[in-house]
Structure formats: C-alpha cells, structure tokens
Amino acid sequence: MDALSERINSLPVSATLAMAAKARELKNNGIDVIGLSLGEPDFNTPEYIKDAAIQAVNDNYNSYSPVDGYADLKEAICTKFERDNQLNYKPSQIVVSTGAKQSIANLCMVLLDPGDEVLLPAPYWVSYSAIATLAEAKSIIIPSSIDTDFKITPEQLEAAITPKTKLIMFNSPNNPSGTIYSEDEYRALGKVLEKHPNIYILSDEIYEHINYGTPHFSIARIPELYDRTITVNGVAKAFAMTGWRIGYIGAPEWIAKACNKMQGQITSGANCIAQRATITALLEPVSRIQYMVDEFSNRKELIISLLEKIDGFKLNRPDGAFYVFPDVSYYFGKTIDGIEINNASDFALFLLEKAHVATVTGEAFGNDDCIRISYAASEDNIKEAVARIAKALS
Numbered sequence: 326m327d328a329l330s331e332r333i334n335s336l337p338v339s340a341t342l343a344m345a346a347k348a349r350e351l352k353n354n355g356i357d358v359i360g361l362s363l364g365e366p367d368f369n370t371p372e373y374i375k376d377a378a379i380q381a382v383n384d385n386y387n388s389y390s391p392v393d394g395y396a397d398l399k400e401a402i403c404t405k406f407e408r409d410n411q412l413n414y415k416p417s418q419i420v421v422s423t424g425a426k427q428s429i430a431n432l433c434m435v436l437l438d439p440g441d442e443v444l445l446p447a448p449y450w451v452s453y454s455a456i457a458t459l460a461e462a463k464s465i466i467i468p469s470s471i472d473t474d475f476k477i478t479p480e481q482l483e484a485a486i487t488p489k490t491k492l493i494m495f496n497s498p499n500n501p502s503g504t505i506y507s508e509d510e511y512r513a514l515g516k517v518l519e520k521h522p523n524i525y526i527l528s529d530e531i532y533e534h535i536n537y538g539t540p541h542f543s544i545a546r547i548p549e550l551y552d553r554t555i556t557v558n559g560v561a562k563a564f565a566m567t568g569w570r571i572g573y574i575g576a577p578e579w580i581a582k583a584c585n586k587m588q589g590q591i592t593s594g595a596n597c598i599a600q601r602a603t604i605t606a607l608l609e610p611v612s613r614i615q616y617m618v619d620e621f622s623n624r625k626e627l628i629i630s631l632l633e634k635i636d637g638f639k640l641n642r643p644d645g646a647f648y649v650f651p652d653v654s655y656y657f658g659k660t661i662d663g664i665e666i667n668n669a670s671d672f673a674l675f676l677l678e679k680a681h682v683a684t685v686t687g688e689a690f691g692n693d694d695c696i697r698i699s700y701a702a703s704e705d706n707i708k709e710a711v712a713r714i715a716k717a718l719s
C-alpha cells in the first residue's frame with residue numbers, strides 16, 4: 326500500500342516466523358510438512374509453573390502491573406542473576422517486558438540515534454538487524470564461518486569498530502548456530518571493548534540453560550564492562566514458555582529507566598499472570614528443567630548422526646540452544662529435480678517443496694552458506710525429516 330510508511334515498507338518480514346507461517350499454511354492445505362523452522366520447545370510448560378499461573382488468576386491478578394514489572398518479580402530476577410550468573414543487579418536495574426524481543430527493541434530505541442553503527446557478529450538472530458534498522462541505526466556485520474565454529478576473533482572486532490559504533494549484540498548460546506563463547510573467548514573480546522568506552526554491549530542469554538558443554542559466561546561479569554552491558558534473558562526457551570511472552574533485562578540504572586519510559590508509551594507492563602508464573606519459574610531450582618535439556622541433547626546427537634550421512638552437509642557441533650546450522654554451499658550451482666539452487670534461500674525452499682521439511686535460510690541470520698534446522702522436535706519427526714531430505718537430494 327502506498328499509504329504505508331517507509332519504515333514498515335523497508336522492514337523485512339521475520340524469516341523465522343514467515344517460514345513457520347508457510348509451513349502452517351501448507352499443513353492446512355493437507356500437505357504433511359515437518360516444521361523444523363521455529364525455535365520453540367515442543368514440551369508443555371512444567372506443571373509447577375502452570376499451577377503458579379492458575380493461582381495468580383484465582384488471586385485476582387487482573388490489574389495493570391508496574392510498567393517495569395512486579396517488585397517481587399524484579400527481586401526474583403536479581404536472585405536469579407546472582408545465583409546463575411554471579412551478577413549483582415538491584416531491582417532498579419531490572420525491566421520486565423513482553424518477551425526478550427521487546428527487551429531488545431526497547432534497548433535499541435533508547436540507545437540508538439540515526440547513523441549509529443551496531444555490530445552484529447554473524448550469524449546473528451534475525452530480528453537484531455531489523456530492530457536496529459527500526460531505530461534508524463546501521464547494522465555492521467562481522468562474518469564468521471563453520472571453520473571457526475561461528476565465532477569472531479578480537480582482531481575482527483577491533484577492525485569493525487569506528488567512531489560511530491554504539492552497540493554490539495552478542496548472543497551466546499547462539500541462535501542460529503548453537504555456538505557458545507567460553508569465558509576466555511569473551512574475556513579476549515572484552516579486552517578490545519575495554520579500549521572503546523563509548524560502545525554498549527547487549528548480551529542476549531535467552532538460551533543460557535540449554536547448554537551441553539562449555540559453561541555459560543555472562544560478559545557483564547567483566548568488571549570493566551559491567552557499567553555498559555545490558556544482559557537480556559527470558560523464560561521462553563528454558564521453561565517452554567514461548568507464548569507467555571516474558572523477557573527481562575539487567576542494565577545500568579539509567580538505561581533501565583529509559584526502557585521503562587519507552588515501554589510505558591508502547592505496551593505498559595507485561596502480562597500480569599505470566600509475570601506471576603515467572604517468579605516461580607525463576608526461583609525453583611534449575612534442576613527441575615534438566616529433563617528438557619537432556620532430551621534436547623539426545624536429539625542433537627541424533628540429528629547430527631543422521632545429517633552427517635548426507636553428502637554435502639558440513640556440520641557444526643553446537644554446545645547449546647536447539648539448532649544446527651549446516652553449511653550446504655556444496656549444493657550451490659546445482660540443479661536438483663528441476664530446481665536450481667544458488668544460495669541458502671533456494672536450498673531451504675527446495676527442502677520445503679521437495680522434502681516437505683521447513684527450515685530457515687541462513688541468509689536471514691547473516692550467513693548465506695548455511696540453513697538453520699531446529700531440533701526442538703520429536704525424535705520421530707527428526708528421523709522422518711532427515712530421511713526425506715536425504716531422499717530429495719539423492
């Protein structure tokens with residue numbers, strides 16, 4: 326529509342959500358599509374968290390909450406940060422939002438001016454660049470590849486910094502690669518950032534608990550960076566609560582205040598029932614969700630063992646999250662079953678059309694050699710999906 330703003334017209338559609346919608350549409354038309362596109366646990370929310378929500382309904386939590394979240398939820402978040410991340414935040418440094426996505430959007434809106442540069446170590450989550458664009462900032466991509474386990478080096482970081490650099494967005498464990506930066510690796514990158522006091526650091530730790538190896542390290546633990554780091558987290562992935570929409574930040578107080586002001590004009594406080602349930606989710610021992618992590622770990626081994634039998638799939642071995650991000654560039658320039666494949670988007674569409682398996686093109690994550698496959702799916706679906714992919718490619 327001509328009347329739509331330039332802002333929305335130039336905004337890309339979220340590739341993860343678009344692929345999920347496409348798979349849903351095909352399914353509604355009777356086509357048996359296996360959806361491995363969306364990063365969403367296929368578990369139910371644990372009973373003890375659901376009970377807390379039911380209790381909140383019965384306790385008549387129906388009014389607006391404070392914009393930045395209930396006081397006891399903010400206390401619970403501080404307890405969580407201390408317990409899991411050795412991070413000391415006061416409630417005045419916490420803002421609860423409608424999903425970690427809103428936490429990130431708030432932050433970009435309050436921190437970025439037109440022309441500011443945002444560093445995105447690639448692969449990066451789809452919405453980072455789109456949200457930065459909405460804030461009229463410029464995304465600067467720092468590339469990596471499967472050969473470096475999708476990690477950037479301190480030298481690359483240094484080279485990407487300019488006087489206009491305002492923000493860098495880290496995400497470990499990473500969506501889409503599952504890669505985790507170790508403490509040593511973060512400290513080495515941190516050394517570069519220490520020299521540039523005008524750069525802020527967003528650390529998206531939403532996959533923190535979905536970890537099979539490298540211990541989680543929060544970059545805000547580096548004392549020299551604490552005062553300019555915004556730690557983002559939420560309950561969606563670890564507690565199978567994607568639809569409950571609760572994310573939060575721990576940040577310098579002046580940034581939290583600004584995010585509170587921004588949110589107050591856009592959505593007000595997050596859903597009150599979900600906030601009450603989040604208190605229980607965060608304060609109960611993390612061991613209560615280990616059964617899901619164990620299951621994801623089994624599925625990771627399964628999908629890797631199956632995919633590595635297919636010619637042309639170069640695989641990474643992720644330590645976290647629930648994605649594999651194989652390099653499929655072997656297929657570029659080939660025509661299979663009448664479809665010409667020249668890039669990752671062609672490849673993902675080929676898989677959808679010929680194998681009826683939904684994945685996401687790596688292009689959406691800033692890497693055009695790979696596709697993202699979510700293994701947050703049942704073992705049967707994983708087996709069937711990989712069998713279909715192998716058949717379509719043979």
Ligand code: GLU
Pocket residue numbers: 339341342362363364365426451452500
């Ligand atoms: N973060 C998930 C994903 O990447 C959910 C979809 C989204 O919000 O992008 O698949």
